[in-house]
Amino acid sequence: QIYELAEQFLGVDPALAPIPVRPAVHYTMGGILVDGRCASPLAGLYAAGECSSVGIHGANRLGSNSLSELLVFGRVAGEEAARFASSVAPAAPASVLAQAQAVEQRVLGIRQNTRGNERIATLRKEMAQTMEDGCGIYRLAETMQKTCDKLDELKERFKNVRVEDKSSVWNTDWLLAIELEYQLDVAQAMAYSAINRRESRGAHQRLDGFEQRDDVNFLKHTQAHYVAGGAPRIDYGPVKITKSQPGTRAYGAAGEKAEQERKASHG
Ligand SMILES: Cc1cc2nc3c(=O)[nH]c(=O)nc-3n(C[C@H](O)[C@H](O)[C@H](O)COP(=O)(O)OP(=O)(O)OC[C@H]3O[C@@H](n4cnc5c(N)ncnc54)[C@H](O)[C@@H]3O)c2cc1C
Incomplete structure (x- = not known):
């Protein structure tokens, strides 16, 4: 294959x-x-x-x-x-309708924005590039900060996004725009979470002085909250460990050494 x-x-x-x-x-x-x-x-x-x-x-x-x-x-x-x-009990119809209308207004607003001059493809490409640069395999505070700043900028520019296709059925242009707004939220949650995690753990590998896992300060789940627009608020929740203790993910000789150390420390 x-x-x-x-x-x-x-x-x-x-x-x-x-x-x-x-x-x-x-x-x-x-x-x-x-x-x-x-x-x-x-x-x-x-x-x-x-x-x-x-x-x-x-x-x-x-x-x-x-x-x-x-x-x-x-x-x-x-x-x-x-x-x-x-x-x-079933939700009150009026409240369900009000919620649906609020969402409808928001997504209709994206399609109907006639003053917009930002292209969906451009914003999406810039988002992907900045995530690649700042939140790729190896991470540094400086590049992660640039990514956070760039995502803030892209969110602002998204307000001027232009949906070329104005039709109300089978409109993939519109769908891409709606998805892009959510993607920017997810990207921001990832970038802000990453820069605040001053350690290396699992897929989050830093090369700027935080190369080691730090269980004292960061054995916890990051939680990103969106309250009223802007950047997400980052806080933390507990990690529940049952059988598998945190370990080093390493391969070859380094992996064997890490496994022996893990066994020695946890019995
Ligand atoms: C190349 C590759 C190889 C992988 N190999 C493995 C492997 O070997 N073993 C393994 O365990 N995992 C593997 N994974 C990961 C695994 O395939 C995924 O984590 C898993 O398929 C996710 O399933 P899901 O149902 O959560 O999400 P998805 O499979 O992404 O399903 C989400 C669905 O929601 C639909 N959707 C999205 N938005 C909307 C909307 N607004 N309305 C309605 N529907 C919507 C999408 O079309 C999609 O069908 C691999 C992933 C990749 C990319």
Whole structure:
């Protein structure tokens, strides 16, 4: 399969030339804060899978744990949501309608903004680039700060986003704009969380004096809150450790040494 992909997409014959390899986003650790029943702090909102943070992955999801998580917590979320729905009185129609209208007004506003001059593709590309620069594999305060600043700027510029297609049906341009606004929120949550975490842990690897894990100050979940626009407020929640103690993710000789140290310290 890999042979075929290299040939078809890159025109590279792996028998004759190396296959180009580069990093890509593979998984998002963290997400909507939920408990073991997949319930978020917002009553009635349940989340499971990659959009959620059910708390099992720690700072670096291990290979294949995502699919097993989906099997377990997808079922839990469904059952719990059904239980919740059958245990509460239906919401007042007027309040549901008011909520729907508020969302409608907001997303309609994005499409109807005729004064906008910012292109969706440009903002999206700049967002991806700044995340790559500041929140990639190795991280430094200076570049993370630039990313935080750039994301603040992009959020401001998003207010002038222009949806070229004004139709109300099957409008993918509009959909991309709505998604982009949420993506900017997620990107900001990640960048602000990262710069505040002055240690290295799991997939968060710093090269600016914070190369080691710091359990004294940072054995905790970062939580990003959006209150009234602007940058997210960062605070922290407890980590519940059951069987697996935090360890060093290392390979080869370094991995073996770390494993021996872990066994020696935890018995
Ligand atoms: C290249 C790659 C390889 C991977 N390999 C593995 C592996 O070997 N083992 C492993 O365990 N994990 C692996 N993962 C991770 C795993 O595939 C994902 O974490 C998992 O599929 C996420 O499932 P999900 O249901 O949470 O989200 P998704 O599969 O992303 O599903 C979300 C769904 O919601 C839909 N959606 C989005 N917005 C809306 C909306 N507004 N309205 C309605 N629907 C919407 C999307 O279209 C999508 O179908 C891999 C990931 C990648 C990218």
